[in-house]
Amino acid sequence: MPDSQGTTLNPRPASAGAEGASAGAGASSPAVEFRNIDIAYGKFVAVRDFSLSIGKGSFVTLLGPSGCGKTTILRSIAGLVDISAGQIMIGGRRVDDVPIYKRNIGLVFQSYALFPHKSVFDNVAFGLKHRNVAKPEIKRKVGQALDMVRLPGSEKKLPSQLSGGQQQRIALARAIVFEPQVLLLDEPLSALDANMREEMRVEIKKIQKETGITAIFVTHDQEEALSMSDRIVVMNAGSAEQIGTPEEVYERPATAFVADFLGKANMLSGTVSRSDGPTIVTLAGGQTIYVLSPKALPQGSAVTVVVRPQKLSVGRASANRLPGRIVSASYLGGSAIYEVDIGGKANIRANAPIDGRVLREGEAIELGFDPHDCVLLDEAGLRIS
Numbered sequence: 001m002p003d004s005q006g007t008t009l010n011p012r013p014a015s016a017g018a019e020g021a022s023a024g025a026g027a028s029s030p031a032v033e034f035r036n037i038d039i040a041y042g043k044f045v046a047v048r049d050f051s052l053s054i055g056k057g058s059f060v061t062l063l064g065p066s067g068c069g070k071t072t073i074l075r076s077i078a079g080l081v082d083i084s085a086g087q088i089m090i091g092g093r094r095v096d097d098v099p100i101y102k103r104n105i106g107l108v109f110q111s112y113a114l115f116p117h118k119s120v121f122d123n124v125a126f127g128l129k130h131r132n133v134a135k136p137e138i139k140r141k142v143g144q145a146l147d148m149v150r151l152p153g154s155e156k157k158l159p160s161q162l163s164g165g166q167q168q169r170i171a172l173a174r175a176i177v178f179e180p181q182v183l184l185l186d187e188p189l190s191a192l193d194a195n196m197r198e199e200m201r202v203e204i205k206k207i208q209k210e211t212g213i214t215a216i217f218v219t220h221d222q223e224e225a226l227s228m229s230d231r232i233v234v235m236n237a238g239s240a241e242q243i244g245t246p247e248e249v250y251e252r253p254a255t256a257f258v259a260d261f262l263g264k265a266n267m268l269s270g271t272v273s274r275s276d277g278p279t280i281v282t283l284a285g286g287q288t289i290y291v292l293s294p295k296a297l298p299q300g301s302a303v304t305v306v307v308r309p310q311k312l313s314v315g316r317a318s319a320n321r322l323p324g325r326i327v328s329a330s331y332l333g334g335s336a337i338y339e340v341d342i343g344g345k346a347n348i349r350a351n352a353p354i355d356g357r358v359l360r361e362g363e364a365i366e367l368g369f370d371p372h373d374c375v376l377l378d379e380a381g382l383r384i385s
């Protein structure tokens with residue numbers, strides 16, 4: 001369910017008519033807008049009732065597990081797949097019937113998809129030649145795009161003479177050279193090694209800012225999504241589960257799915273044992289903890305307390321303390337990750353700075369956390385608000 005809080009990406013009613021919609025076309029229109037779209041492959045509905053409005057110049061990421069419909073949504077913007085219900089607007093105009101070649105869209109895919117026997121120049125010039133741009137202008141624009149991706153002077157090279165990261169930069173240059181209205185990036189970094197990925201994250205973000213282009217980025221890597229996006233759409237089984245800024249979706253997950261997908265969250269199940277004054281939850285292992293509930297909850301109601309591993313401390317004064325025994329410890333430099341058995345259904349995971357020495361497997365530990373670092377979910381897995 002899309003989160004209506006703190007987001008400009010509001011679902012619109014399906015009844016918004018085409019006339020009313022295109023009347024709003026112009027500078028103030030969103031760059032891209034999905035209105036209650038469905039996309040089906042035969043009888044299989046891959047995307048269901050998806051709504052999203054993307055402001056001009058923003059960087060929005062579709063994040064979700066394999067098969068949740070990310071690529072399908074991107075393809076629908078480019079006109080590579082038909083929608084079976086709803087509307088897609090680009091720059092305030094309906095594009096349902098606009099063919100692919102008339103949609104002004106730049107695409108970058110996971111596989112570089114460069115023409116292997118064409119030079120870098122011809123690869124980047126491809127979209128311009130198709131748009132009948134004059135030759136000197138093509139030369140100028142290709143040069144500019146190669147400068148932008150920091151590969152100036154590489155016009156004569158063949159893709160095979162470039163590294164993976166360089167090929168992906170050329171693919172990016174090819175996608176932005178004709179100044180598209182929207183840039184679509186489908187897992188463009190997943191074929192690169194870890195170092196190159198980080199470098200390209202920064203690079204893509206920089207280019208997007210400099211050009212002011214509207215970008216829609218697809219990934220199943222939460223770090224990529226958190227570090228690059230203005231907004232993240234967390235997808236689950238063909239629908240938007242939550243839409244928000246990186247901080248919103250990470251700190252205030254709307255559902256158990258979002259909490260779990262975005263970083264390893266501890267999910268502590270328990271029941272409300274007191275709610276007059278501070279709310280107290282008794283966990284499955286018998287421990288009692290204080291939480292902050294936005295509303296009074298009936299005693300005995302089942303809740304899940306979500307706490308991020310980074311919010312757990314070791315050996316510090318905190319309102320909540322959970323004693324346990326270390327099942328495994330991994331040293332990460334300045335911090336350590338501890339898996340701790342607290343006598344509940346699942347072990348709890350802490351990522352805590354090291355105070356003194358790294359504790360070892362089998363040792364007793366006391367984890368602390370504060371009520372305001374918890375999110376409360378109800379029995380259905382929805383954030384209590």
Ligand SMILES: Nc1ncnc2c1ncn2[C@@H]1O[C@H](COP(=O)(O)OP(=O)(O)OP(=O)(O)O)[C@@H](O)[C@H]1O
Pocket residue numbers: 041044046064065066067068069070071072073220
């Ligand atoms: N051409 C197709 N014909 C039939 N079903 C398809 C087709 N393309 C995708 N699907 C199905 O639609 C669903 C969504 O696919 P999609 O490729 O959009 O997922 P995704 O989120 O991009 O996944 P991944 O992270 O693996 O790339 C999947 O269940 C997939 O099997």
Ligand SMILES: [Mg+2]
Pocket residue numbers: 070071072
């Ligand atoms: Mg995909």
